[in-house]
Amino acid sequence: MARIHTMNEHLTNMIAAGEVVERPMGIVKECVENSIDAKASSIEVRIINGGLDCITIIDDGIGMDFEDARMAFERHATSKIQKDEDLWNIHTLGFRGEALPSIASVAAVDLLTSDGTSSTKVQVHYGKQLMHERFAAPKGTQIDIRDLFQRTPARFKHLKSPQYEFSLISDVIQKFAFANPDIAFRLVHNDVETFRTNGSGNLQEVLMQIYGRDLAKSAIRIENSDADYTISGYAAQPNFNRATKYYMLIYINKRMVRSMRLQKAIQDAYAPYLPSDRFPIVVLNIEMDAQLVDVNVHPSKWEIRLSKEKQCENLIYLSLSEGLKKALQVSEVKTVKEKVIAEMPKFDFDEKKEQSVQLNKELANSFEMNEAEAYPIYTADFTKNEAQSKPMVPKDSAPKPVQPMLKESASIFVPLQQFAKKAEPVQIEPASKPLPEPEKDACIPSQEDLVKQVDKVNESFPELTVIGQFHNCYILASGEKGLYVIDQHAAQEKYHYEQLKKNIFAKDVMMQQLLIPETIKLTPAAIVQLEDINAMLSPMHIELELFGEDSVILREIPLWLKNTNLNYFVHDLVDLFLKNNEISEAKLRKSALASLACHSSIRFNRALTMDEMRQVIEDLKKCEQPFHCPHGRPTMICITDAQLEKDFYRVG
Structure with missing residues (x-):
């Protein structure tokens, strides 16, 4: 007795519908793609009860003639592919010929179409054709899809609320609008227009x-x-x-x-x-x-x-x-x-809810010390003030909490009076007293030599006049647009990062032999990948030699690493490599430099003189991209004059 047989057409369409029509959003996507392929310049989508009751798509495209309107509901019937080679050269959004028969197998579908010469109406309800006759209609196509999944309760019960289903439809219509700004889209839900574009092409x-x-x-x-x-x-x-x-x-x-x-x-x-x-x-x-x-x-x-x-x-x-x-x-x-x-x-x-929680968490964390600050400090000597190369906060002291602004008003009220809306931008004057310089070494490039490599001022950087410091964490400055708040740590971190990057990838890098080579113990996982780790370190002019079974030795370093804790620095690089061995070497080096720049920069809760604050801003101006630190956080924000006037009710 034969057990294998061919499925009937309706059952085949029902199976195909499981792939094409998972929910109302899938139906809207397929039908709108057909409208775009029909060269429509205007597409209207009308939804009732999230698409569970009715979906209507109306376009002003080229339409179909009497025979094509019937053939559109045949499986694998399409006007978009003629021969085998066309499957590898598709210029339309639709091409499979499965959408309409699949939709019609799980819903009641009415199609009204006109190609400008003949008009046709076709009705196919749950796989059965009920009507195919000539019927007056304007040029274009209108398709009504009602009672989706009413005869397939197993599929219907997996749909979510009408509001959720409509949100997916709204999302996909907006995506179509981005891809086709020259098409006018209109979306209506329960007789209320929720979205519209004018099709201007912009x-x-x-x-x-x-x-x-x-x-x-x-x-x-x-x-x-x-x-x-x-x-x-x-x-x-x-x-x-x-x-x-x-x-x-x-x-x-x-x-x-x-x-x-x-x-x-x-x-x-x-x-x-x-x-x-x-x-x-x-x-x-x-x-x-x-x-x-x-x-x-x-x-x-x-x-x-x-x-x-x-x-x-x-x-x-x-x-x-x-x-x-x-x-x-x-x-x-x-x-x-x-x-x-x-x-x-x-x-x-x-x-x-996730966005709200994350945003609050991000705002809170952005005003606290970086977690890395609890680790041993890299003391690379790239600062104007030798005190900046030391930890600014004792290990046993907690970060100073942000106090209400009123408690600080006595210290910042007078400087803030310098801030006026219509004040002309003023060039920042050089420090009246030069900052203490680090001791110079004959073979080490001086701070001035390093600055020369980044002395070009960024043209997009605003002209700022320093007002004062807020909570020993933020530099306040006035500019043409309003009040600027500069994160002192992030600002100097960015400057140090770009200096390090320029020195690392310089053609002629000065090297220094270590009098006592640095011995560093690594994990077995790092030892077996030492060749790959050295390939990553090579552009940074660092090479690790195997020393015993579980250690490496570092004999020579570039001068920019002279005052760095080499053991911690190498461990950080190796840890980054082992954790992210699938990402590019450039990204690993960037992470290492960002960490090094972070640890060599001014900390929060450190009081700065006016000269030091001016220098932080001058350094930031020389950065190629001064508005974000290497970790992606902003270095400054602006409270505009217009915003201040609005908040103090001085508008109008």
């Missing part, structure tokens, strides 16, 4: 519609290309960031895709400007030859494969890195009374 207008005016106005235009790829889009300033990665939007030939590797390239470009647990807001479209990408990976068409993925990653990283370097701005402070940004619906409502 991507920055869509950014403003979704994320708010401040983000869109300051967004950085990204445009770059190589032999195979052309990248265009916008990247938000680092101060506009999120707690999840879902705001890094990538499109391949205007197709929304998910690619962990391309997202990682974006994160790497933003790494110097953001803490590790924050993610940027980026919208990028990558145009390429359709033969370089395989979109036939999964029926949902979210996944892709690129034949030159590494090349694309490098182009994204370089494009964003260059754009961020050229267009970074000082973060402006906004009071909680203002709504800074329009939140985009997320994939999981629990993320809203």
Whole structure:
């Protein structure tokens, strides 16, 4: 007795629907893709009860004739692929020919379409065709999908609340709007319009519609290309960031895709400007030859494969890195009374709570001592004041808590009177008394020699006049836009980091033989990877020799490491390597330099003289990128005149 048989067409469509139609959002995505392929300039999506009751998509595209309207509900029937070779050269969003028959197998579908010559109405309810006849309609297509999964209760019970399902639909419509700013989108939920774009073709207008005016106005235009790829889009300033990665939007030939590797390239470009647990807001479209990408990976068409993925990653990283370097701005402070940004619906409502908790935690931690400060201090001699090369806080003393501002008013009230809205920007004058210099060694480059390598002033840096110090942690300065608050530790850390980087990668690095070679004990895991560790250390002019079974010896060091605790420094490098052996050597070296710069910089809770504060700002001005420390935290923020006037009710 034969046990194998061919499934009927309806059962086949039901199985396919499990891959294509997981929830209402999947239906909207498939139908809107068909509308875009039909060259629509206007697409309206109407949702009832989160899509569980009804989904209606209306477009003004080219429409279909009488026979095509019927064939559209046949499985694997499509106008987008004619022969085998077309599968590797796809220029449309849809191509499988499974969406409409799959949707019609689990819902009641009414299709009304016109190609400008003939008009047709087709009804297919739960896999059965009920109607196919000529019917008056305007040019374009309207599709109504009702009672989704009513006859498949196992699928229906896995859907979430109507509000959640609608949030996913809203999210996918906004993604379509980013990829197609030349199409006017309108989204209506329960007869209330929730989203609209005008189809002007201006991507920055869509950014403003979704994320708010401040983000869109300051967004950085990204445009770059190589032999195979052309990248265009916008990247938000680092101060506009999120707690999840879902705001890094990538499109391949205007197709929304998910690619962990391309997202990682974006994160790497933003790494110097953001803490590790924050993610940027980026919208990028990558145009390429359709033969370089395989979109036939999964029926949902979210996944892709690129034949030159590494090349694309490098182009994204370089494009964003260059754009961020050229267009970074000082973060402006906004009071909680203002709504800074329009939140985009997320994939999981629990993320809203996560974002709030994370933001509060981040704000609290940013005003406390770095955890690394509890460790032994690297005392690299790169400071103007020899006292700065020593720990500024005794190990047994706790950081000074931030006190209410009234308690400090006596010490800062008079200097703050120097701050006036219409004051002209004043050049910072050189210190009236030179700061104490460290003892000079004939073979060691002096502080002046190091400064010469970074003496070019950053043109984007504001002209500042020092007012005073707040809580021995922050330098207060006045500028053209308002009151600037500079994190004294982060500012000097950034300056030291760039000095170290320039010295490390200099062509002619002065080396010093150690009178007594440094012996360092390492773990067995590090010993077996010593060759790879030395390859990482080679550009830093450091080489470790095997010494016994569990130790290495360091005989020679570059001069910039002269006053560093070599044992701790090497251990930090090795630990970074063992923990992150999959990331690039450049990133490992960057982490090591950031740690070294951190430990050689001014600490919180240290009182500075006016000359020292001026010097911190002068040094920061010479940095290539002065607005963020190596760990991604801002070095300064600005409280604008307009914000102060508003908070003191002096507006109007």
